[in-house]
Amino acid sequence: MSAFDRVSTLNSLEKLRRSVIHSSVVDVIADWLVGRRGEVIVQGASSVSFPLSNMTYQGTVWGPPLWNLFFADAPLALRKCAFQEVIYADDLNAFRVFLNSVSNDFVLCQLRRCQFELHQWGAANCVTFDSEKESFHIISRSSSFGSSFRLLGVQFDLQLTMQEAIGECAVEGHWRLSSLLRSRRYFSLKDLALHYKSHILTYIEYRTPAITHAASSHLDHLDSVQKRFLRNVGISSFEALHVLNLAPLSCRRDIANLGIIFRAITHRGPKQLRLLFKLSCSHTRSSPRFPSHRYQVLDEIRNLNRDYLDRSTYGYIAIFNMLPECMFHCDEQVLPISVSDFQSNLNKLLKIVSHELDEWFGVFSPRTTIHDHVLRRFTNLSTVEPQ
Numbered sequence: 001m002s003a004f005d006r007v008s009t010l011n012s013l014e015k016l017r018r019s020v021i022h023s024s025v026v027d028v029i030a031d032w033l034v035g036r037r038g039e040v041i042v043q044g045a046s047s048v049s050f051p052l053s054n055m056t057y058q059g060t061v062w063g064p065p066l067w068n069l070f071f072a073d074a075p076l077a078l079r080k081c082a083f084q085e086v087i088y089a090d091d092l093n094a095f096r097v098f099l100n101s102v103s104n105d106f107v108l109c110q111l112r113r114c115q116f117e118l119h120q121w122g123a124a125n126c127v128t129f130d131s132e133k134e135s136f137h138i139i140s141r142s143s144s145f146g147s148s149f150r151l152l153g154v155q156f157d158l159q160l161t162m163q164e165a166i167g168e169c170a171v172e173g174h175w176r177l178s179s180l181l182r183s184r185r186y187f188s189l190k191d192l193a194l195h196y197k198s199h200i201l202t203y204i205e206y207r208t209p210a211i212t213h214a215a216s217s218h219l220d221h222l223d224s225v226q227k228r229f230l231r232n233v234g235i236s237s238f239e240a241l242h243v244l245n246l247a248p249l250s251c252r253r254d255i256a257n258l259g260i261i262f263r264a265i266t267h268r269g270p271k272q273l274r275l276l277f278k279l280s281c282s283h284t285r286s287s288p289r290f291p292s293h294r295y296q297v298l299d300e301i302r303n304l305n306r307d308y309l310d311r312s313t314y315g316y317i318a319i320f321n322m323l324p325e326c327m328f329h330c331d332e333q334v335l336p337i338s339v340s341d342f343q344s345n346l347n348k349l350l351k352i353v354s355h356e357l358d359e360w361f362g363v364f365s366p367r368t369t370i371h372d373h374v375l376r377r378f379t380n381l382s383t384v385e386p387q
Contacts, residue, residue, distance in 0.1 A: 007127075009033045011070065011125050012033065033066075037050065074121055076121075077120065078094045078118060081113050096114075100140070100142065108138075108145070115134070140159070154211075161214060170221045170222045170224065173222070174225055174228070180199065180200065189243075192233060204225065223248070223250060241351060242354070247350060250365065254363075255346045255347065255364060256343075259343045261316060264277040281298075292379075297317045301317070322370075324380065327349065350364070353378060357374060363375055
């Protein structure tokens with residue numbers, strides 16, 4: 001993991017001249033990139049002016065495209081070592097998959113080689129990497145290396161149990177809930193629920209894709225936030241679903257992951273998602289008793305018999321394939337309906353199931369056996385209008 005924040009003006013202009021951009025436009029950009037002087041003004045008082053140079057000037061229209069053009073060839077240094085890159089703003093992350101039988105010494109050797117190649121690119125482009133922001137991590141269930149790291153605001157431990165991330169989120173969630181409950185006498189039930197959704201639920205669900213595969217014992221710690229909220233306002237989970245349109249956190253995680261799969265097969269998400277989830281070429285039904293919809297997703301991960309994979313978004317493929325056909329329709333409109341409409345249909349189905357089954361919490365969960373899953377009882381539904 002590395003970070004960079006400087007852009008050489010001379011190198012930028014050279015790359016612009018080698019691109020398809022007209023020379024006249026390059027001359028205009030060159031004039032715009034000339035060094036400036038800046039000041040910091042606080043309450044009318046200004047600091048001593050200081051030079052601004054070798055940067056793309058953040059907040060400008062030309063800044064992002066010039067930045068992207070300058071660093072477009074940086075990933076080539078990583079690919080040279082068979083690593084794949086993930087770039088977000090000025091953060092550059094490189095990763096590579098190794099077999100479990102490969103020793104950590106060999107993996108670290110490859111990491112250092114990748115780092116060296118990137119530093120060589122940096123030297124040629126007048127880019128200096130901050131050593132304090134560089135780190136090596138080996139993610140493994142049995143022989144990990146390094147310390148936990150934060151990526152896009154989520155704390156990842158090296159065994160990917162996500163216990164640290166869930167604990168941090170639960171503590172913050174309970175603290176926010178305590179602040180909300182102190183003011184509950186000033187709000188109606190619906191207003192309290194609105195504040196809960198706005199200030200607490202959004203914070204918790206930001207981490208949903210990262211923590212889905214965690215063990216149920218860890219997720220129970222997080223789910224206790226909403227259970228505490230419902231307990232303090234005096235309503236049950238069933239009433240919260242139907243009165244406040246607030247499903248249990250476990251159900252919301254299920255619906256979110258099914259939405260990810262739907263987004264991928266309808267080619268609305270990032271291209272990386274389309275590589276992970278693909279429509280099956282075969283539409284053969286596993287049993288005539290359980291009719292299947294037309295959008296069956298290829299499910300190969302389940303054969304690996306890994307519990308943490310079955311709990312992850314991959315595990316939801318089996319659930320997605322069991323959904324009734326009406327989940328993919330909205331107002332007599334066939335696919336592609338929006339992801340929002342698809343998830344709204346799932347929420348309606350959840351409300352229907354909650355009237356008929358005590359175990360409605362697990363209607364979309366892959367954490368139960370698939371062959372006798374409760375969802376199989378509702379595959380013949382022709383409508384999703386809640387009762």
